[in-house]
Amino acid sequence: MRPVLWTLLAVAVLFGCRKDPSVYTGPVGTPYVLELPSWVVDSIGPMLEATDNPLTVEGVALGRKLFYEKELSDDGTMSCATCHVQSHGFSDPRQFSVGTDGSIGDRNAMAIVNLGWSRHFFWDGRRTTLEDQAHDPVTNPIEMRNTWPVVEDRLRSIPTYADLFAAAFGSPQIDSIRITQAIAQFERTLVSFNSPFDRYWYGGDTNAISQAAKDGLDLYTRRGNCDRCHTIGNFTDDVMRNNGLDLAPEDPGLGAVTGLTSDYYKFKTTSLRNIAVTAPYMHDGRFADLLSVVQFYRSHTAHNSPNIDTAMHNFSTSGYSFSLEEQSNLLEFLNTLTDEEFLTNPAFSAP
Numbered sequence: 440m441r442p443v444l445w446t447l448l449a450v451a452v453l454f455g456c457r458k459d460p461s462v463y464t465g466p467v468g469t470p471y472v473l474e475l476p477s478w479v480v481d482s483i484g485p486m487l488e489a490t491d492n493p494l495t496v497e498g499v500a501l502g503r504k505l506f507y508e509k510e511l512s513d514d515g516t517m518s519c520a521t522c523h524v525q526s527h528g529f530s531d532p533r534q535f536s537v538g539t540d541g542s543i544g545d546r547n548a549m550a551i552v553n554l555g556w557s558r559h560f561f562w563d564g565r566r567t568t569l570e571d572q573a574h575d576p577v578t579n580p581i582e583m584r585n586t587w588p589v590v591e592d593r594l595r596s597i598p599t600y601a602d603l604f605a606a607a608f609g610s611p612q613i614d615s616i617r618i619t620q621a622i623a624q625f626e627r628t629l630v631s632f633n634s635p636f637d638r639y640w641y642g643g644d645t646n647a648i649s650q651a652a653k654d655g656l657d658l659y660t661r662r663g664n665c666d667r668c669h670t671i672g673n674f675t676d677d678v679m680r681n682n683g684l685d686l687a688p689e690d691p692g693l694g695a696v697t698g699l700t701s702d703y704y705k706f707k708t709t710s711l712r713n714i715a716v717t718a719p720y721m722h723d724g725r726f727a728d729l730l731s732v733v734q735f736y737r738s739h740t741a742h743n744s745p746n747i748d749t750a751m752h753n754f755s756t757s758g759y760s761f762s763l764e765e766q767s768n769l770l771e772f773l774n775t776l777t778d779e780e781f782l783t784n785p786a787f788s789a790p
């Protein structure tokens with residue numbers, strides 16, 4: 440009797456799963472081939488694709504449409520792209536984003552670039568996948584202020600979506616899981632590896648960046664120590680850290696997520712790709728321009744900030760003290776990380 444029961448149970452579980460249209464049951468659609476320069480895998484490793492949400496041409500196309508879909512917000516005025524603007528590296532030029540009701544947040548909207556290689560999302564790292572991350576803005580009371588049932592109903596009432604969901608996921612069912620999966624697929628295609636720096640460093644084009652930028656790069660990797668955290672390749676090692684912004688920090692950062700004393704005041708080490716166009720800077724957007732950032736690292740780091748990262752110990756008690764010329768070279772170098780193709784790629788713009 441027992442084996443029969445187990446078989447029945449197994450069958451029930453299998454069919455139970457199949458009946459839930461949100462659960463991935465096998466490939467649907469055309470596999471999406473992400474074109475990456477050959478050096479990327481050697482330099483930063485393969486992209487961390489979710490096994491239950493592989494990239495497909497149809498999924499990415501749907502995700503792009505949803506990223507620009509204003510019906511995600513309560514009053515139909517705001518899409519993801521309202522705060523993540525392509526020409527600004529998919530960040531927000533305002534210090535704090537404004538929600539649909541005019542409420543103002545307390546953190547700067549982050550750039551979306553090469554996030555397929557990231558394991559922490561948000562400044563405080565409170566999400567670990569792009570799929571989970573995409574759930575939050577829709578219901579956030581200082582952002583889109585909506586509820587998922589409302590979003591799902593609205594998208595069901597727009598005739599084109601049923602076909603697009605069927606093409607991407609095998610059936611016309613529309614739900615929050617599929618919506619966030621499609622958005623995450625689109626976000627994984629937002630890759631930027633064609634800056635003047637890339638053409639110089641990986642492509643061997645010695646004229647791609649100026650001599651001042653080369654000197655700035657030298658400072659960046661050697662005495663400047665920037666490379667210890669914003670590692671060459673993706674210009675981040677994806678580690679949560681305190682880089683010494685304040686002696687007595689207010690925002691607890693990762694500490695509020697894990698509750699661990701040793702995690703207080705740690706924030707995501709963001710990528711510096713396209714950094715010249717993603718102002719303002721830091722989790723609270725306190726620096727309006729890159730010069731202010733470099734001046735901070737040069738002479739204003741809070742050496743005794745609690746949980747300050749050991750990589751900051753190489754600095755003197757208040758920063759690197761590099762010369763004005765070195766400072767301007769460093770800025771020149773940071774400007775070579777701007778990838779014009781990424782900022783204007785029509786495949787990433789509103790469909």
Ligand code: HEC
Nearest residue numbers: 518519522536537546547548549559560561562573576582
């Ligand atoms: C009202 C402005 C606003 C809207 C709308 C918005 N975001 Fe954001 N986004 C932010 C802010 C602010 C942060 C940082 C918040 C924090 O760290 O607490 C952020 C962070 C992120 C991150 C984390 C990036 C990283 O490196 O960890 C991703 C990804 C992202 N948003 C995607 C989206 C998507 C997808 C949507 C639409 C579903 C969206 N955002 C809608 C403001 C916005």
Ligand code: HEC
Nearest residue numbers: 664665668680682706707708709720721722736748750751
């Ligand atoms: C100890 C690791 C570490 C070192 C060394 C370091 N950084 Fe950072 N950097 C961070 C962290 C962490 C953040 C985010 C901090 C925050 O917002 O609380 C950051 C933020 C930044 C930002 C703003 C990013 C954004 O998206 O707003 C820039 C620009 C930057 N760093 C440049 C540099 C430069 C240039 C150097 C070398 C002079 C350097 N960093 C050295 C860890 C580091």
